[in-house]
Amino acid sequence: MIDIENLSKVFSSNNRDTFAADRVSMRIAAGETCVLLGPSGCGKTTILKMLNGLIPRTSGTIRINGRDLDDFDIAELRRSIGYVVQQICLFPHMTIEQNVSIVPRLLKWDKARTRRRAAEVLATVGLEPGHFLHRYPAELSGGQQQRVGVARAIAADPPVLIMDEPFGAVDPINRESIQDEFLAMQQRLRKTIVFVSHDIDEAVKMADKIALFRAGRLEQFAAPDELLAHPASDFVADFVGKDRELKRLALIRVGSARVADAPALSQDRTVEEALALMNAQGREHLTVLDGAGRPVGYVTQARLSAGVPAATLESAMTPATSVSLDDNLRTAVSNMFRGDIGWLPCTDGEGRFDGEISQAAITHRLGQTYRERR
Incomplete structure (x- = not known):
């Protein structure tokens, strides 16, 4: 579970303060996927980076499974949170097995356990271990590299996974396939996931909860169907679109x-x-x-x-x-x-x-x- 209370981040420049996050409060239940959504510059990536300790908070509290972020050693924190970025950032000189095994090796897992885990997580993201473990990133397509990025993030079985537009650089056909595989994976693993996106259709498909931001402020925090059926403001209604009833069709069985x-x-x-x-x-x-x-x-x-x-x-x-x-x-x-x-x-x-x-x-x-x- 992730509890965020009155979280703010202020950047100061030329004697002017800019709120990248302005008194944000929300609770993400264990096993839920929360998509941070909004236009460019609304603060969603800033919040993601504060969750992982990449940038400091100005004020407010963040608790992960009841434990205040300030109580974590920074290395411990980052090893307990899987991080998937849009640019993927695989190490080109390492094999896929070596890339996936980075955090388990930092945690000093033995070689046999590390190899088993690398094969397991590759299979989880739809990549045949026997075919991919000993290849290099340059030999893979963009979509396959993105799956390796997800596999690397979950290799040490962290309870929390944060993702910064993880499918944004993937072409539309592969993106839908990877999204479907990710949803199937989440059904099995039930990680607590915080996921940045700018795409309302992706958010509706992937999220248990959507947090919609504007200029650092949380405009609405709700389940996708609630957000579409009952937008809290004119901004929310405009952002989700005039076809929001059609978007709801994808949510109902x-x-x-x-x-x-x-x-x-x-x-x-x-x-x-x-x-x-x-x-x-x-x-x-x-x-x-x-x-x-x-x-x-x-x-x-x-x-x-x-x-x-x-x-x-x-x-x-x-x-x-x-x-x-x-x-x-x-x-x-x-x-x-x-x-x-x-x-x-x-x-x-x-x-x-x-x-x-x-x-x-x-x-x-x-x-x-x-x-x-x-």
Whole structure:
């Protein structure tokens, strides 16, 4: 856990004081990822450097797991906090194994333990140890070097990880892949992470909490959905963008918005049975399932009522995609647009039918946040 109370940093020049951080207070729970967000010059990197003792505080307190920063020996502090920077800063004359092993060697781990740990953390960030351990940084792509930087930061298993725009120098395709791998890694490791970004979409995707700054002041500290749904000021609303409801789609799982009792029939059932079920439930469409209960298509009342010549639903259905309950609503909406359809069948972890998601259900789910505030 990281507790920050009334933290300030003042730079003085030409008899003028500039607040890079102005009485900032927030609490980051153990295992949370907090993204420090804001425009250039807002103080987010200054706060990151104060956390690691790279620059001194003017006033205020920082406690890590209940221990005041002033109680740490500076070497002990920096070895207990993993640090990932945008420029990566791997040592070019060292192998990847040697780069990753720097802190364990400083901590005087034995060689066997250090080698095991280097292989473990490379695998954790998606790099095959046998292929990468003995290569040099110049032999790796920018995205691979960035992963090595993360591996080096977690090699000694520090409880806290701080990251200064760690994916900013990576191209968009690799950035998304590395972000996904990092999220999967965090699910396993549950480090307390403080992460600087200037990208609202990255912050929404990566954070448990977002701290949004302007001119050294903390404008809002909240979970991503809270920040998007209830911006605390006009500045916050402008920063997160007019499309903030669309950004919220990436935060909400299909399973929380689906209609669980949507009807479906096996593909070997008749057209008459399908029409009877749709009429009884007032439905315009029906999901068609294979013998294992997986959705394979759909039929509509309009088409079946028009007298489609078919003995079973298998020959009358239109093939359709589906979404998993674990997918987010953004994925669901994208699939709906791609298929020119206003709903989709949902599947469980085994691929079996488990309700459906519709545009109306998504609208209702997004509105739930506002209804709960009334």
